[in-house]
Amino acid sequence: MNIDNLKSSYTNYLKLNKNLSSFTWFGVGGSAEMLFLPDNIDRAISFIKDKPSELKIFVIGAGSNVLIRDNGIPGVSITTKKLNKLSIDINGIITAEAGALDINVARFAREHERTGLEFLVGIPGTIGGGIRMNSGAFGSEFKEILIDVKAINNSGIIKIFKSEELGMKYRNIDICDEWFFYSARLKTSKGIKSRIHNKMKDIIELRKKAQPTGVKTGGSTFMNTSNYKAWQLIDKAGCRGLKLGDAKVSEKHCNFIINTKKSSASEIENLGELIRKKVLESSGIKLNWEIKKVGIK
Template sequence: MTTPAATTEQSWTDSVRASLAGLRGRLNADAPLGPRTWFRVGGPADLLLQPADADDLADALRLLPPDLPVTILGACSNVIVRDGGIDGLVIRLGGGFADITVEPDGLVVGAASLDMVVAEHAAGAGLKGLEFLAGIPGSIGGAVAMNAGAYGSDIATVLDWADIVTRDGSTARLSGPALGFGYRRSRLPAGAVVTRARLRATPADPAEIRQAIATIRQSREESQPTRARTGGSTFRNPEHGKAWELIDAAGCRGLALHDAQISEKHCNFMLNTGHASAADLEELGETVRARVQARTGILLEWEIKRIGRATPPADAASPDTGDTP
């Protein structure tokens, strides 16, 4: 949203907070985001909204100024929040979006449901086909938005529909084909928030499903730094090849910058081994991209989302120049 000259950042946040005063969820200013991310880095949100449920979310989006920047965060497992924090309003879905309903041939799951929890519910209900979710860190909303996949399957394979709230507060239900899934992407409308989804599955022996999940867990434990502060796969696999192989061949396994490091165990994972900043992690990633490109001619694409301001905004008490907050 554009703020008039001679107004302060505090004044626009007060205005938005007044507009959203009737909501049932929580709204906080200057809310820390770093502790919520898997990397444990990043600055605050100007405003952080945690809506109570889908109706509360729709009401909020209808009431917000249409030019206010809005950022959606899920489990924060595959994101770097930059050190200066995030402009405008950040929306994070909580417990009101974590319901899981079992049906004879699938699950209806809230967007805040963790992928691993969904896989376990499916196993408990004797429903096969969602085991791959046990290998994906994050929540279902993010999984739909990016067509998350692992271990031979992805969201595009199992999704019947997703309920969304659009930036203007309207609601819609989109089928899998309408979402236009591709490799690690969808055509989710800009600014839309996934609130729940239906995932197809087929009846099977629960013991067989649990064994498949156990195998995936063991594979992750053996091949990935699952107990470290990381963000999952850093770069997308190029059309022909695997990102980790290119990174390894470029001599970047174990490469470090301050407390940011490329994992020795799986070199498509970055780690915060201590007190790395978001800038350290991003600079290390760009260094890896440059080395891989110099060696192979392939420029790796980031899979981790990098969002927010590189540095904190100017003192909120000083007049601004009409830029977005």
């Protein structure tokens, strides 16, 4: 289908030049040339199959790990907001659509007296974003809970990836960005509801103590490695509380950058680069961005 036909066939689900700031936790960024808002998985699949393969897609989950640049994203952006169905089978395997929020999946497992997904309560993303980032917290990560995931690529080819095939590693996977993960199967074990509940409560409490809450942020800005914790290097470089315009390094957790008022994406990115420079000078280490920076500067 050419672009004009695509636009008229999916007119109810497509927005042109749609500003994306409200789709991200940072609350910054430019517009999507086209934003596709599918109301169900079948529509998402048919759209991806119908679109010209040279038209690239960018998937936005909860937007808790992305910095969308000020001049926006060319091509099609897809939001998984409405793809959030959950089900469980007799073996306790939970099937979650890509846009299901991690916190809702954790609660769903608790309601069904299934354990193993409690750590999801503290990650403010979606299942699709969690797989892409191999997100984790409190000693658990997606790699351990994922059985397999259904995906479609930019050319409309559908494939089921087993967890082992994704090459899941610390906050990354080996599969390239052109795959849209749309439905995942997660493993759980039989648990006791009150214990699951208490574990989730403890995680929430610990988060509140360690991280800034109720602020516009992208979570951890830079990756840790087995040799260092990014926050320690940032602290040593004297960056705690450092400001650039309305972008600020959190005083509470200095691997978090906060949009304090009306920061632009470039202020946030430039503050990140300033931190990298100062850390390189003070420790000789080049920090790697964990946050995904997308779009045009």
